[in-house]
Structure formats: C-alpha cells, structure tokens
Amino acid sequence: AGLILSRLSFGSSTETMLTVLVLASIVLLGIAPERSQAITIYTGWERHALVGSDVRLSCSFFSWRWISDDVTFSWTYRPDGSRDSISIFHYTGGEAYVDNKGPFRDRLEFVGNPGRRDGSILIKNLDFSDNGTFTCDAKNPPDIVGRPSSVRLLVFEKLPIQAGVITGAIIGVVLGLLVLIVVIYYLMRFLVARRVFSLNVSKHGKKKKEGSQQRQIKQTPPLPPTIVASDGQMPSYLPFKHPRGTSRCRPTSLLWTSWFLL
Amino acid sequence: MFMLAGIVVLHITTVILLLVATIDNAWWVTGTASTDLWGRWELTSSDWHYYNLQNYPQDYLQSVQGTVVLACVFTILALFVFLAQLFTLPKGQRFIFTGILQLIACLCIMTAASVYTAKFHTNDDTKGGYGHSYILAWISFVLTLLLTVTYLILRKSE
Numbered sequence: 001a002g003l004i005l006s007r008l009s010f011g012s013s014t015e016t017m018l019t020v021l022v023l024a025s026i027v028l029l030g031i032a033p034e035r036s037q038a039i040t041i042y043t044g045w046e047r048h049a050l051v052g053s054d055v056r057l058s059c060s061f062f063s064w065r066w067i068s069d070d071v072t073f074s075w076t077y078r079p080d081g082s083r084d085s086i087s088i089f090h091y092t093g094g095e096a097y098v099d100n101k102g103p104f105r106d107r108l109e110f111v112g113n114p115g116r117r118d119g120s121i122l123i124k125n126l127d128f129s130d131n132g133t134f135t136c137d138a139k140n141p142p143d144i145v146g147r148p149s150s151v152r153l154l155v156f157e158k159l160p161i162q163a164g165v166i167t168g169a170i171i172g173v174v175l176g177l178l179v180l181i182v183v184i185y186y187l188m189r190f191l192v193a194r195r196v197f198s199l200n201v202s203k204h205g206k207k208k209k210e211g212s213q214q215r216q217i218k219q220t221p222p223l224p225p226t227i228v229a230s231d232g233q234m235p236s237y238l239p240f241k242h243p244r245g246t247s248r249c250r251p252t253s254l255l256w257t258s259w260f261l262l
Numbered sequence: 263m264f265m266l267a268g269i270v271v272l273h274i275t276t277v278i279l280l281l282v283a284t285i286d287n288a289w290w291v292t293g294t295a296s297t298d299l300w301g302r303w304e305l306t307s308s309d310w311h312y313y314n315l316q317n318y319p320q321d322y323l324q325s326v327q328g329t330v331v332l333a334c335v336f337t338i339l340a341l342f343v344f345l346a347q348l349f350t351l352p353k354g355q356r357f358i359f360t361g362i363l364q365l366i367a368c369l370c371i372m373t374a375a376s377v378y379t380a381k382f383h384t385n386d387d388t389k390g391g392y393g394h395s396y397i398l399a400w401i402s403f404v405l406t407l408l409l410t411v412t413y414l415i416l417r418k419s420e
Contacts, residue, residue, distance in 0.1 A: 160320065161320040161321060161324070163320075163324075164324065164327075165324070166320070166321055166324035166325060166328065167324040167325075167327040167328040167331070168328070169328070170324075170325060170328030170329065170332065171328050171331055171332055171335075174332055175332075175335065
C-alpha cells in the first residue's frame with residue numbers, strides 16, 4: 001500500500017488513473033461473482049417433431065463456478081392440458097437415472113455430457129401423447145440458485161411449413177439473381193472495354209484514321225437500316241461522331257445498344 | 263417537362279398503392295373480420311383483435327407474400343433506376359433497364375393477385391368480399407403494365 005501511495009504522489013496523472021482502474025476491477029471481479037451467483041439454464045423454446053421419430057431435448061447451463069462433481073440435472077414432464085408434472089430423469093453423483101415406470105419407460109436416453117455442462121436427453125418413438133412441456137433444472141453446488149427452463153414439445157403428423165420459409169426463399173432467390181445478372185453485365189462490359197482499349201493502344205502507331213474506321217466497322221454488328229433518328233442526324237451510338245482528338249474509344253454505348261438490339 | 267413530372271408522379275403513386283396492398287391486411291373482408299396476407303383482424307364486441315392465419319394452404323400463402331413483396335421492391339428499384347438513367351442515358355435511347363425492372367414488378371403483382379384469386383376463398387363460406395388491398399393490387403398491376411410500356415417506348419430527349 002505504501003508503495004502504491006508513493007507511486008501515486010510521484011507518478012503522472014495517467015499512471016494514477018491506470019492504477020485506480022486496475023484496483024477497482026480487481027475488487028469488482030472479486031465481489032461480482034459472489035453477488036450474481038445465479039445459475040442460468042438454457043433449453044430451447046419449442047421443439048417440433050414427427051410422430052414416430054426421435055427428438056433431442058437440449059439443456060445446458062452457465063455458472064460462475066467450476067463444474068463440481070456433484071452437478072445434477074433433472075427433467076420433469078407436464079402433459080398438455082394437465083397441471084401435474086412428473087419427474088422423468090435425474091442425473092446425480094455421476095449416474096443417470098431414467099424413467100422406468102412413467103410414460104417414457106424404455107424410450108428415454110441420456111445423451112448429455114455433464115462435464116461440458118450438457119444435460120440433454122433423447123426421447124425415442126414419439127407419439128401424440130408426448131405433447132407437453134419439459135422442464136430442465138440443473139444445479140452446480142454451491143451454485144444452486146437458478147430458474148428452471150422449459151421447452152415445449154409439439155408432435156405433428158406432417159411437419160408444417162414454417163412461417164416465412166417459402167416467402168423468404170422466393171424473395172432471396174429473385175433478388176440474388178438480379179444482383180448476379182447486374183454484376184455479370186457490368187463485368188462483361190468492363191472486360192470488353194479493357195480489351196478494346198488494349199487493341200486501341202496497340203494500333204496507335206499505324207494510320208489512325210483508317211485503323212479506327214476499320215476497327216469500328218468490325219465491331220458494329222450489322223444494323224438494320226431503319227435505325228436512324230427521324231431528324232436525319234446520326235444516332236448517338238455510331239462512333240464516327242466522336243472527335244478525332246480522343247485516343248480512347250467509347251464502346252460502352254455501343255455495347256448497350258448492341259446488347260438490346262440483338 | 264410535364265410528361266416527365268407526370269411519369270414520376272404516376273410511378274410514385276404506383277409505389278404507394280403497392281405498399282398499401284402489401285402491408286394492409288385487407289385482401290378479404292367480412293362483416294367482422296379483415297384478413298389476409300399477414301394476419302387476421304377480428305372484431306369481437308367493438309374491439310379489434312389480431313390473430314395469426316390458420317387453416318390456409320401455407321405454400322400458396324407464402325408464395326403470394328413473397329411475390330407481392332418482390333413487386334414492391336422492383337417498383338421502388340425501377341423508380342431509382344429511372345431517376346439515375348435520366349442523367350446517365352445518352353440522348354435518344356430508351357429506358358430499357360427501368361422498363362425491365364418495372365416489367366418484373368408487373369409480373370410479380372400479377373402472379374400474386376392471380377394465385378390469391380385462384381386459391382383462397384374459393385368457396386363462399388365466410389360471406390365476405392374482396393377488400394381494398396386486393397383491389398389496389400389489381401390496380402397496381404394495370405399501372406405497372408402502363409409504366410412498363412411507357413419506359414420501353416419513351417426516348418430520352420435533351
């Protein structure tokens with residue numbers, strides 16, 4: 001403490017602030033777990049399954065303490081429309097005890113890993129009478145204060161289409177195709193423009209006038225003779241209009257019309 | 263100048279009508295309920311309550327939902343592309359890209375309205391009629407078709 005105090009008197013203001021911060025965080029980290037010691041349990045919200053299939057009900061927890069050897073998991077089941085719940089599974093002292101008298105005898109299996117905070121169970125061969133709420137309660141001594149979490153099981157004859165799956169698929173696919181088409185279009189335009197640019201540069205040494213006319217005649221696709229503006233002027237896509245001074249030709253409008261005229 | 267303003271106003275009107283047709287749950291209206299596309303409003307003793315849609319063929323309902331949303335998206339895109347093409351298109355050319363987007367929007371709203379007409383409320387059990395969203399959907403189809411033809415014919419001047 002004396003060392004710290006001496007540091008405080010001689011050091012700069014930032015050093016002081018840092019020291020205070022470090023001390024405060026140590027104190028808070030030391031205190032905090034003691035106060036927020038509740039264990040939090042996570043299960044799903046709802047599980048959908050088909051008749052005759054198997055379903056895995058997952059349960060895991062978060063605890064500030066290390067996993068003790070006395071960690072316990074217990075599952076209880078409350079059928080739909082009933083107010084009583086029965087216990088169907090208990091794991092304690094390293095041993096799993098499954099239901100051997102109730103509605104799930106011979107159908108319940110422990111598939112969790114307590115060392116990894118996983119207390120999941122597997123129910124096989126579902127039937128419509130298995131509709132109900134399953135509650136998982138986990139305890140990690142000395143961390144025992146917590147709220148059990150419930151998952152609702154719904155058993156269907158035929159799995160219904162979940163809300164919005166088809167809607168989202170339609171919207172996503174069409175918009176994705178649109179983006180793809182636009183990207184491909186601009187990519188091809190860019191590539192062809194680059195190729196024409198390099199051609200332009202390579203023929204720069206030869207007679208410019210004849211060379212440019214020939215090249216542009218080759219590139220223009222055979223146009224039907226009716227495509228001329230009504231006022232007798234040259235349509236803007238013919239490249240002859242461009243001034244002599246430009247060394248780079250503009251194939252973009254060319255491509256645009258040729259693409260849509262074909 | 264006036265034609266341009268008229269086209270833009272028409273396009274914005276189409277966007278608004280499409281949005282109302284998509285969002286408002288009034289494709290089918292009975293005495294005490296207003297339903298469809300996303301949920302069902304029911305009037306029980308002077309209080310409106312919102313319920314989820316039950317007992318509808320899910321695949322057809324979701325395809326109507328998807329295509330009607332796509333129609334809105336493409337119409338709005340076409341508006342922005344039109345405004346962009348006003349500045350970038352060389353003189354004398356047609357607004358092809360805008361026309362294609364608007365055509366896709368037209369096809370989408372046509373698909374949505376047709377599927378809805380064919381597959382929902384085909385037997386007259388609930389004694390209701392088509393609501394304002396349904397009517398607006400068909401009106402939007404006509405307007406988008408008109409706009410498509412306009413964009414594919416119009417040439418840029420000046």
